Amino acid sequence: MSGVELDLACPEIDVDDFSSVSKESIDSQSNQMQTRITQENEQYKSTLTNTIQTPIEVQSIPIHDxxxxxxxxxxxxxxxxxxxxxxxxxxxxxxxxxxxxxxxxxxxxxxxxxxxxxxxxxxxxxxxxxxxxxxxxxxxxxxxxxxxxxxxxxxxxxxxxxxxxxxxxxxxxxxxxxxxxxxxxxxxxxxxxxxxxxxxxxxxxxxxxxxxxxxxxxxxxxxxxxxxxxxxxxxxxxxxxxxxxxxxDINHRSSTSIDRHRSDVTLYLIIINRLTNLAIIFYTNLNQYRTLQKKKDVG
Incomplete structure (x- = not known):
């Protein structure tokens, strides 16, 4: 759809990698991911805007009567x-x-x-x-x-x-x-x-x-x-x-509206995909953080 390839694969996460995760690193990763998603979405919206024809300004034939x-x-x-x-x-x-x-x-x-x-x-x-x-x-x-x-x-x-x-x-x-x-x-x-x-x-x-x-x-x-x-x-x-x-001619009249609809759907799917990945990372990090806290409390 609209030439945009969606990366729907969720990132692989090794639980052992979070043995030394701190709350600060979790916040840092989450902020970086959110910033990257925001930048990608803004760039995509800008591309869509540039492809849509600007409104046509109607001019008048110089008739005075x-x-x-x-x-x-x-x-x-x-x-x-x-x-x-x-x-x-x-x-x-x-x-x-x-x-x-x-x-x-x-x-x-x-x-x-x-x-x-x-x-x-x-x-x-x-x-x-x-x-x-x-x-x-x-x-x-x-x-x-x-x-x-x-x-x-x-x-x-x-x-x-x-x-x-x-x-x-x-x-x-x-x-x-x-x-x-x-x-x-x-x-x-x-x-x-x-x-x-x-x-x-x-x-x-x-x-x-x-x-x-x-x-x-x-x-x-x-x-x-x-x-x-x-x-x-x-x-x-x-x-x-x-x-x-x-x-x-359906092919000529409907193509533009179809393309815009596809672009909107593509943007929506990109946002959902990125937010899903962010949620997975966040909750995985959160669980690891809680595990570390329990170990500290036991110790």
């Missing part, structure tokens, strides 16, 4: 976030111009499921090797298969058949955000890696993702109120009995 601020907050309510990776800038530019996106079937199914289960699904775009995010958008509907295919710029040998349908999106910011402004953000649903790291379709922990979205420069070309109204309309259809469970 109260209605726009409320609309943005509405978009961040009951929201799931996904990282979208593009192999080239041309496809993201096309997505910004047409308000559409396409993704392989596995990702499409995941996004469709999230859209049915939540009020908002936010896609955060990043072009490979660009060292930046290129903006973020809200899904306005599930992928459609009755729309005209988009002429995406694809690698040689790949056709549009690799993509299932067309996802219509509403851009919230088309502005870029350099990676060097997001170095303090880590995705706990991706092994606490920097938020910039992730495969196409990687889900991002909501607090981290919201903070990331708020770092994007405000986009004056966006009608944020209209997008918020769409979120309100979608709200009534996102709570059907078949979709009460949140969209989640």
């Amino acid at each position: 109260e209605k726009q601020t409320g609309a943005l907050q509405n978009i961040f309510h009951d929201t799931v976030y996904f990282l979208i990776k593009s192999g080239n800038e041309e496809n993201v530019s096309l997505a910004k111009a047409k308000g559409v996106w396409s993704t392989p079937p596995a990702n499409e199914n995941k996004l469709n499921r999230a859209f049915r289960q939540h009020r908002n699904v936010i896609l955060i775009f990043s072009v490979a090797e660009s060292k930046a995010f290129q903006g973020f958008a809200r899904m306005s509907c599930e992928a459609r298969h009755d729309s005209q295919p988009i002429n995406w710029v694809l690698p040689p040998g790949m056709s549009n058949r690799a993509f299932s349908g067309v996802i219509y999106i509403d851009w919230i910011s088309r502005r870029s955000l350099p990676f060097n402004q997001t170095l303090h953000l880590f995705n706990s649903w991706n092994e606490n890696k920097p938020v910039k790291i992730g495969r196409d379709g990687q889900e991002i922990e909501p607090r981290c993702a919201e903070t990331l979205c708020r770092l994007f420069p405000s986009d004056p070309t966006i009608d944020i109120l209209s997008i918020s109204r769409k979120a309100d309309k979608h709200k009534s259809s996102s709570r059907s009995p078949l979709s009460i469970n949140p969209s989640k």
Whole structure:
């Protein structure tokens, strides 16, 4: 558990070694053992603390209108976030111009499921090797298969058949955000890696993702109120009995809580083990001390 090896073996004690034990030596050994245990526990607690991500400080997009601020907050309510990776800038530019996106079937199914289960699904775009995010958008509907295919710029040998349908999106910011402004953000649903790291379709922990979205420069070309109204309309259809469970990848969401639980259990076992060893030493020494006292009284 958590890479900590427990030494559960009790120390071997030779009774003859205590033939000349004095009360002072017993107290000295007990104090030394207690000091060592305290130091080990403090060191272990320090290690655990350093592995836990520090609280994320939420920053605000510089929007001065109260209605726009409320609309943005509405978009961040009951929201799931996904990282979208593009192999080239041309496809993201096309997505910004047409308000559409396409993704392989596995990702499409995941996004469709999230859209049915939540009020908002936010896609955060990043072009490979660009060292930046290129903006973020809200899904306005599930992928459609009755729309005209988009002429995406694809690698040689790949056709549009690799993509299932067309996802219509509403851009919230088309502005870029350099990676060097997001170095303090880590995705706990991706092994606490920097938020910039992730495969196409990687889900991002909501607090981290919201903070990331708020770092994007405000986009004056966006009608944020209209997008918020769409979120309100979608709200009534996102709570059907078949979709009460949140969209989640159990492996990504639960790993952090499991690791912390294991760390707590490991620390508890270490403390119990050390205290047990201390008790054994103390009572053995005490018995030897009493034996010596009886011999002195008899003598």
